[in-house]
Amino acid sequence: MQNIDTDQQVKKTLTGARLRSYAYALLCKREYSKAELREKLNRYALDSEEVEKLLEEFSQYQYQSDQRVAELVLASQMRKGKGPRRIYQTLQQKQVDQDYIQEQVQEVDWLEQAYQLKVKKYGIEVTRDPKLQAKQIRFLQYRGFDMDVILKAVRREAQEE
Template sequence: MTDADSAFNDVSQKETATGKALTGQRLRSLAFAYLAKKEFSKAQLRSKLLEKDAIPSEVDALLDELAQQNYQSDERMAGMLVRSNLRQGRGPQRIQQQLKKYHIDSTLAEHDLSEVDWFAEALACKIKKFGEDVASDPKIKAKQIRFLQYRGYQMDVIMRVIHHKAED
């Protein structure tokens, strides 16, 4: 194969690759199909569409349009993440990690996070795992502290929870 032949093959491969790129209605349909299944952050949806060989400028324009028409909303996604993580017994630090994982600005979840009684959430989590008794053994207390830290609760809340008695 000559250099001219290999150059022709490179050009033709690029043309076929761009010919198969998602554009227009196909791109829009795929975006709606993803959003119909579950909520996505803007960054997640962008990466999923780019995986399908979509043109970045068209993806950005489509995402702006979807956000403007409220089909895609990072604020809605942030609220969903907060509620989901609360149901799983996770604290504010773990929720912040989740927001970063999905590339969502943490300020979008501030309202939802500020309404939570973190002491009550941590206490419910501790009672579910260890019961209502206050541990006197340092090893058991350390185990409870580690558990609540892993769940993402702050140390001041954890200390109040592990010393909390039912009659308080």
């Protein structure tokens, strides 16, 4: 048990320029939300106040931006076929305010997204089989679409395009 304590003490050695360099190195690899970056830096920083000052500076000069993180999450999740609920869940995990992309999410045609996903997985045919229909509904629910959109997508005929 004593090894863990000494390991934690050894890890918390970054200050000043070394802490700043570590933060830059992290941000060069990928975008981090402010909360994620705070957590990473606090693992190794001696002073949490220094971390907060560094985070404020990075936000001020746009080295770190929760807005950018939210936009990247939205684009990435949409490419993966995720609906608005899953996108908001991912933002919540990253501790990013969903207000950053609220307007962009509202502009998306989620019915079209859900329909294209359904077609890709199950084809254009509208099934009358309740079991298969339930399976399609569960699939789209898992992907994060709202029930009204799901029902419209599952029952949508090919000529309605």
